[in-house]
Amino acid sequence: MITPILELRNVDKSFGPIDVLHDISLKVHAGEVLCLLGDNGAGKSTLIKTMAGVFKPSSGELLMDGKPVEFRGPRDAQEAGISTVHQFGGTFPLMSIGRSFFIGVEPTKGFGPFKVYDRKKANEIAVKAVQEFGITRIDDGDRLIGGLSGGERQSLAIARAVHFGARVLILDEPTAALGVKEAAHVLRIVLEARRRGLAVIFITHQVTHAMTVGDHFAVLIRGAVAADFRKGERSREEITDLMAGGEAMAELEAEIEGHLAAQHNPPAA
Amino acid sequence: MNNLSFGNLLRRPEAGAFLGLIAVLVFFVIFGSTKFLEPAGAASWLNVAANLGIVALPIGLLMIAGELDISIGAMIPAGSMMVAVLSGHYDLPIWVGMLGSLFLGLGVGLINGILVVRTAVPSLIVTLGTLFAVQGLLLGFSVLVTGTTSVALTADPLAKFIFGQFVGGSFQVIILWWFAIIALFIFFVHYSPYGNWIFAMGGDKVSARNAGIPTTRLTIILFVLSATSASFVGMCQAILFNSAQVSGGMTFIFNSIISVVVGGVLLTGGFGSVIGIFFGTITFAIVNQGIYFTTFDRNWSSLIIGIMLLLAVLMNNTFRNMALAYRPKKK
DSSP states (O other): OOOOSEEEEEEEEEETTEEEEEEEEEEEOTTEEEEEEEOTTSSHHHHHHHHTTSSOOSEEEEEETTEEEOOSSHHHHHHTTEEEEOTTTTOOTTSBHHHHHTTTSOOEESOGGGOEEOHHHHHHHHHHHHHHTTOTTOOOTTSBGGGSOHHHHHHHHHHHHHHTTOSEEEEESTTTTOOHHHHHHHHHHHHHHHHTTOEEEEEESOHHHHHHHOSEEEEEETTEEEEEEETTSSOHHHHHHHHTTSSOHHHHHHHHHHHHHHHHSOOOO | OOOOSHHHHHTSTTHHHHHHHHHHHHHHHHHSOGGGGSHHHHHHHHHHHHHHHHHHHHHHHHHHTTOOOOTHHHHHHHHHHHHIIIIIISOOOHHHHHHHHHHHHHHHHHHHHHHHHHHOOOHHHHHHHHHHHHHHHHHHHHHHHHSSSEEEOOOOHHHHHHHSOEETTTEETHHHHHHHHHHHHHIIIIISHHHHHHHHHHHOHHHHHHTTOOHHHHHHHHHHHHHHHHHHHHHHHHHHHTEEESSOOHHHHHHHHHHHHHTTOOTTSSOOOHHHHHHHHHHHHHHHHHGGGSSSOTTHHHHHHHHHHHHHHHHHHHHHHHHHHOOOOOO
């Protein structure tokens, strides 16, 4: 059997007396999209922060390529190849595409104390990296990040993570704030990242988006993995029900419909 | 790639400041005379601009990085008192006094920076605290040590030549220092890779830290830079005027903020340019001094500065939005 890139084994996380994660065990393989589903407050953010090195698990362990790892901070996780892209892309609205792409690792030319930021090179590499992900509309590295659409920003952030050697890509609700078309854009980029052999962890509560790109699904309920299944093993209704905490959404919907019907056709007096 | 089109120039952070400078020049040429452009007149506003500008540059960087330092208001008199007390009152060599001034700036800057980084208290409040603390210390110590609040100082000719002479009769030598410092800042902010870090810090501190930028160290360095620049200006003033007073310097707080904001720096950080701060400082100094070349009463200059500040901010907002909305035309 192939060793997963990232594996969580019986991970618990508690903040003082409050238990947030219980006994989480998950595996992510290269070239696979793991969708983490869950309602608000199910512990999705805590889980990804644990994977990204922000939090240390209270017990249990993280394994990369089968070897136990311990991250002292987000930097450690990043160096190991785990990159998180947040909802708004974690970018700088008033900086140019080239500059923000290379933030912290600016390419320079010249030597000694006269090293100069190489704007041309930075712009070229940044634009090329984004275009390889299918965003052909970005062709000028001098444009400001703030002028890009939400989807383009996400794509830029993902392209950046991949360019700098990410192996595990954690996407924190990348489609939450986007319109239909923009979201489709981001989903395509997720698939492109998967094609390149990255392990993608895709956090969302939009079942449709998850079903479009996911190979493997895990539903979180109150900090525990309530279901763990492969593509095609569950229907959309079943997943929605699971996310709502096991309550049958269908029943809830029927109730709402009944309520609406009652309002439109008041019973004869 | 042709970057010199009119539209590209307008989208730069200093566009508003440059247009403001032109407007102010036109205003004073119409209502006053061109005398303020002649050497004797130019000296009056260049002197003001240079003293203010050396402080405004690091303040501008702090603002780009999302911080603020108002303790400079006390650091300017502190810097001049330090050199005057050490080298005037105690008769130590001038170099000792000068080092004393600069180290005082270094120390207060470190305190500001470390407090801001460690406590997460907004830097406005932290430096408001150190502003008053330094002021109190200054007054207390100078009365304790010298018995007065103003101290005479005679600098040796070499120090006087480098830091406190009048070039050509009316131009303070600090103007040359200002130009040199501008050149250094332009290199570090816009050409070296470090400038990028400052902009990133002001844009989004958490993301900047995640990208591996040493935000803590950089913040402390910026505070040290502003406090030391302020004490440097104070030191030069003491050497120039052969005396130092504990008061004065408070006007620099607002004046430097005005210069920086007029210069196109975004108060909330992440946007601005050194050349913009330069234009902003010159504009401020011209309004401040230009009024003497007109028939208007001096009191109106504050009105002009106020209106200018509001116009500059509105204009800078417009240009910034233009920059954000900019998309290259389809080829």
